[in-house]
Amino acid sequence: MKKQNPRGGGACPVHSLAPIEKENECSQILQPSLCIFKKGKGSRRVCARMAAVGVLALQALARLGVKGMEIRKPEQLQNVTSLIIPGGESTTMAKLAEFHNLFPALREFVKMGKPVWGTCAGLIFLANKAIGQKTGGQELVGGLDCTVHRNYFGSQIQSFEAELPVPELACKEGGPETFRGVFIRAPAVLEVGPGVDVLAECPVPSTNVLYSSSAVQIQEENSVPEEKVIVAIKQGNLLGTAFHPELTADTRWHSYFLKMASEAGEGTSRSVVPAGGVDPSYDGKPRIDLPIFQ
Numbered sequence: 542m543k544k545q546n547p548r549g550g551g552a553c554p555v556h557s558l559a560p561i562e563k564e565n566e567c568s569q570i571l572q573p574s575l576c577i578f579k580k581g582k583g584s585r586r587v588c589a590r591m592a593a594v595g596v597l598a599l600q601a602l603a604r605l606g607v608k609g610m611e612i613r614k615p616e617q618l619q620n621v622t623s624l625i626i627p628g629g630e631s632t633t634m635a636k637l638a639e640f641h642n643l644f645p646a647l648r649e650f651v652k653m654g655k656p657v658w659g660t661c662a663g664l665i666f667l668a669n670k671a672i673g674q675k676t677g678g679q680e681l682v683g684g685l686d687c688t689v690h691r692n693y694f695g696s697q698i699q700s701f702e703a704e705l706p707v708p709e710l711a712c713k714e715g716g717p718e719t720f721r722g723v724f725i726r727a728p729a730v731l732e733v734g735p736g737v738d739v740l741a742e743c744p745v746p747s748t749n750v751l752y753s754s755s756a757v758q759i760q761e762e763n764s765v766p767e768e769k770v771i772v773a774i775k776q777g778n779l780l781g782t783a784f785h786p787e788l789t790a791d792t793r794w795h796s797y798f799l800k801m802a803s804e805a806g807e808g809t810s811r812s813v814v815p816a817g818g819v820d821p822s823y824d825g826k827p828r829i830d831l832p833i834f835q
């Protein structure tokens with residue numbers, strides 16, 4: 542695929558649907574799942590990074606023999622029985638979801654108890670409450686009884702990887718007791734309601750600089766420095782991870798979610814969104830490992 546340079550072209554949906562907050566914002570987002578930029582007069586191109594990330598997310602499902610299907614319109618949600626809301630940039634995603642009138646259909650999907658997994662920006666979408674949002678806030682789908690901090694770990698350059706203890710995942714899916722979490726300008730869960738299970742927490746070193754004033758405020762209010770922060774939760778048929786499991790070779794979160802989907806009575810044959818059907822090209826052999834984000 543020919544590389545496009547958003548810097549050269551000028552604009553992504555942040556720029557075309559709303560005022561720019563930062564010059565070249567789209568080129569600074571590592572995973573702009575919905576990044577489109579203007580190239581020349583009037584014509585729009587999809588950012589090359591977006592395409593790559595889309596493929597990565599679908600590859601993780603393909604490695605489990607499930608083919609993904611992209612959902613762009615509200616009516617397409619009727620063709621699927623479960624949903625993955627991927628990472629990206631939640632403000633931009635919310636603007637686009639609003640533009641395409643996806644929110645009512647997404648809320649209905651959640652209300653019907655259909656399995657939904659939100660990763661990173663997707664987790665923000667699913668949260669009942671988000672803090673650290675851009676001026677003017679952003680619409681949420683909601684459903685997960687929790688409060689997330691949108692950029693808890695800081696800006697893009699504070700992205701990191703961490704070995705996370707994942708007892709529930711290891712119990713259900715086998716394998717190591719830890720999972721390598723890839724955190725890209727990641728959110729974290731600050732509070733959960735009583736019906737929410739915490740599936741993973743991330744240690745926060747005391748030297749860790751929290752860039753969000755609200756996160757710092759919360760720490761100061763409690764006057765106990767946080768040592769761990771919640772990064773994976775489950776409530777009924779809703780799953781939320783602050784990190785990006787699709788960027789590692791470990792497919793246990795994906796198979797965990799597929800099991801949730803099939804336990805919800807729908808099976809996996811046409812269930813995951815991006816979703817729909819066993820990948821006919823899947824030969825049952827393990828796929829080559831994905832590169833790990835450094």
Ligand SMILES: NC(=O)CC[C@H](N)C(=O)O
Pocket residue numbers: 572627628629630631632660661662663665691692725726727728
């Ligand atoms: N990798 C991600 O999905 C980052 C999410 C980002 N913190 C946001 O607001 O949307």
